[in-house]
Amino acid sequence: MFSAIYIEEEVADTARVESILQKFPDIPQIRCERYAEIFNRKAQNFRLQKRAPALILAKKYGKLVLPAPAGYGFDASASYYFSHMLNCVYDCRYCFLQGMYRSANYVLFTNYEDFGAAIDDVIAQSSGSSVFYSGYDCDSLALDPVSNFCRFFIPEFSRHPQATLEVRTKSTQIRHLLEMQPIPNCVIAMSFTPEGAAARWEHKVPAIGKRIEALGKLQKAGWKVALRFEPIIFGSEIFEAGAKAIDTLAAYRQLFIEVFEKIDPSTVHSVSTGLFRVPLSYYKNIVKLYPDEALFARQTETRQGLVLFSIDRESEQLEALEKLLFGFINRQQYYRCA
Amino acid sequence: MTHRSGVNLVVAHALEAKPLIGFFRLRRQLTAKPYPIYGGEEGICLIVSGLGRKAAAAATLHLGKWQAQQMGAVSGWLNIGIAGHQKLAIGEGILAHKIIERASSSCFYPSQMFSGFHTGDVISVDAPELNYPENAAYEMEASGFYASAMRLANTELAQVYKIISDNPFNSIEKIDARFVSDCMSGQIDQIQRLVSGLQELAEVYNDAYQLPEAVMQLGSKVNPTVTQQLQLKRLVQRYHALNRSDELNDFLKKSFNSARQLIAELELNMRQSGGR
Numbered sequence: 001m002f003s004a005i006y007i008e009e010e011v012a013d014t015a016r017v018e019s020i021l022q023k024f025p026d027i028p029q030i031r032c033e034r035y036a037e038i039f040n041r042k043a044q045n046f047r048l049q050k051r052a053p054a055l056i057l058a059k060k061y062g063k064l065v066l067p068a069p070a071g072y073g074f075d076a077s078a079s080y081y082f083s084h085m086l087n088c089v090y091d092c093r094y095c096f097l098q099g100m101y102r103s104a105n106y107v108l109f110t111n112y113e114d115f116g117a118a119i120d121d122v123i124a125q126s127s128g129s130s131v132f133y134s135g136y137d138c139d140s141l142a143l144d145p146v147s148n149f150c151r152f153f154i155p156e157f158s159r160h161p162q163a164t165l166e167v168r169t170k171s172t173q174i175r176h177l178l179e180m181q182p183i184p185n186c187v188i189a190m191s192f193t194p195e196g197a198a199a200r201w202e203h204k205v206p207a208i209g210k211r212i213e214a215l216g217k218l219q220k221a222g223w224k225v226a227l228r229f230e231p232i233i234f235g236s237e238i239f240e241a242g243a244k245a246i247d248t249l250a251a252y253r254q255l256f257i258e259v260f261e262k263i264d265p266s267t268v269h270s271v272s273t274g275l276f277r278v279p280l281s282y283y284k285n286i287v288k289l290y291p292d293e294a295l296f297a298r299q300t301e302t303r304q305g306l307v308l309f310s311i312d313r314e315s316e317q318l319e320a321l322e323k324l325l326f327g328f329i330n331r332q333q334y335y336r337c338a
Numbered sequence: 339m340t341h342r343s344g345v346n347l348v349v350a351h352a353l354e355a356k357p358l359i360g361f362f363r364l365r366r367q368l369t370a371k372p373y374p375i376y377g378g379e380e381g382i383c384l385i386v387s388g389l390g391r392k393a394a395a396a397a398t399l400h401l402g403k404w405q406a407q408q409m410g411a412v413s414g415w416l417n418i419g420i421a422g423h424q425k426l427a428i429g430e431g432i433l434a435h436k437i438i439e440r441a442s443s444s445c446f447y448p449s450q451m452f453s454g455f456h457t458g459d460v461i462s463v464d465a466p467e468l469n470y471p472e473n474a475a476y477e478m479e480a481s482g483f484y485a486s487a488m489r490l491a492n493t494e495l496a497q498v499y500k501i502i503s504d505n506p507f508n509s510i511e512k513i514d515a516r517f518v519s520d521c522m523s524g525q526i527d528q529i530q531r532l533v534s535g536l537q538e539l540a541e542v543y544n545d546a547y548q549l550p551e552a553v554m555q556l557g558s559k560v561n562p563t564v565t566q567q568l569q570l571k572r573l574v575q576r577y578h579a580l581n582r583s584d585e586l587n588d589f590l591k592k593s594f595n596s597a598r599q600l601i602a603e604l605e606l607n608m609r610q611s612g613g614r
Contacts, residue, residue: 003449003450004435006447028450028457028458030436032436033445037445037447038447041447043488043491044449045494048449048492048495048539048543049449049494051451051539052449052451052452291546291572292545292546292575292579293579294579294580296579297576297577297579299608
């Protein structure tokens with residue numbers, strides 16, 4: 001699972017870290033002063049490192065809860081995100097994290113109590129409702145068996161019914177959630193792309209069927225679930241593998257049918273779509289990392305600092321896709337990510 | 339040399355080098371001076387650096403520069419040598435997961451890319467350590483080697499492997515030529531595994547990042563500026579990534595008034611034929 005575990009001296013003797021280390025007695029355990037010595041150093045190659053990533057256990061300092069980027073999320077309320085972890089166990093070729101970090105190692109900040117206190121503070125200062133996103137810099141559920149993220153943060157939000165937690169994921173690691181009593185202010189949001197795109201770009205990610213099955217179990221257990229159809233990458237050639245060649249809309253039709261066979265749309269919290277979009281500086285890093293990747297050889301354009309793939313009739317295609325989606329859900333459940 | 343990506347072995351002493359030279363069938367490269375450098379058919383190179391971290395650092399950089407003139411591809415780097423240890427038995431091998439330079443307290447963390455090896459701390463000292471105060475391998479070259487290797491390759495492509503030659507129960511005094519040879523030979527299978535692993539990683543790296551030949555070929559037709567060279571490189575990479583390399587042959591046959599014209603036509607052709 002990990003090639004090594006690096007442990008910051010400051011957290012080495014904490015109960016949470018000791019409990020994680022006990023699970024991996026055969027993996028090299030290496031002490032370090034600060035996680036940045038390993039994570040931020042120069043002369044690393046994210047692509048090579050992804051072949052054997054390590055886990056870094058560290059303490060997070062500074063601002064632990066940050067305002068969510070504009071256009072991220074489903075609610076006009078005050079939105080925030082927090083990152084108890086940096087990097088993802090999956091290897092999605094389109095992911096912006098590849099361009100954001102020098103290292104492919106996973107950093108797990110284990111001072112959850114500090115995160116809890118920071119969340120308490122932000123909620124106390126908010127006049128109305130607020131939304132907190134987890135899974136912006138990582139996939140919060142993917143490492144849950146190791147991190148015990150749910151066991152700490154779900155009870156944290158159960159004390160704050162005026163605040164909503166969205167856990168964005170592609171993981172099927174739902175055991176801890178199923179063992180808990182669902183809370184009304186937590187949304188588990190699962191991301192999907194169509195079969196052809198997932199097969200081509202979503203490496204190490206659970207199969208679409210498994211993700212739908214996991215989300216269905218959560219829904220049946222009483223958890224609020226949401227659907228994130230992101231990133232949308234138009235371009236029919238991605239689905240032209242052999243005899244099964246279909247265009248983008250047909251691929252999404254298949255996906256929607258598969259999803260809504262198992263997920264009851266009437267109780268779905270929200271459904272969103274969003275085009276592939278990456279900050280320009282991250283995109284440049286990603287291209288340097290994968291100069292041989294066909295996806296990044298496409299024509300691009302930059303809008304307000306974000307790189308998008310150039311698409312013929314973009315609005316028309318997006319609207320067609322939305323129309324397709326509205327055959328399964330009602331419009332009030334839907335939002336388009338900016 | 340064959341097409342395989344290379345691995346460079348940096349060894350302090352001729353006695354440590356001898357079993358490796360034999361095993362990898364290396365031959366002295368007569369043009370290489372002032373350090374003894376050995377090369378072989380499989381892309382493996384060995385340099386004898388002399389003792390100490392400064393010597394290791396200098397030799398590593400020297401080999402990197404010498405090689406840059408010969409090939410241009412990125413190689414793996416491996417420092418191999420004997421070391422003392424507080425706990426490990428004589429003849430055991432240890433892959434460094436942390437290198438501590440005692441004189442400066444600097445630390446290096448080689449990426450752990452290979453499984454199945456005993457790993458541990460390696461402490462680089464300036465004089466032989468006879469008391470073995472910590473649970474670590476004591477030696478004299480690793481930190482110098484690693485600092486230089488980081489200037490030549492990524493952290494994933496540089497590793498340090500030490501073979502235990504002395505410990506509190508087997509004094510350093512007992513080390514002789516035969517003993518060193520036996521220590522190195524006893525670990526040759528593990529060394530070969532590391533060399534193969536590094537070679538594979540370097541191959542992955544070079545496959546991904548080596549400049550397509552067409553960049554140079556097209557560039558030589560139009561004398562591009564530095565910026566134009568970068569634009570040309572990215573365009574050629576895009577043609578390759580989209581499986582449209584054949585189209586570059588048409589451009590190689592044509593003449594262009596300027597680099598600007600070549601780039602414009604490459605871009606136009608990319609757009610007209612889709613490029614997405």
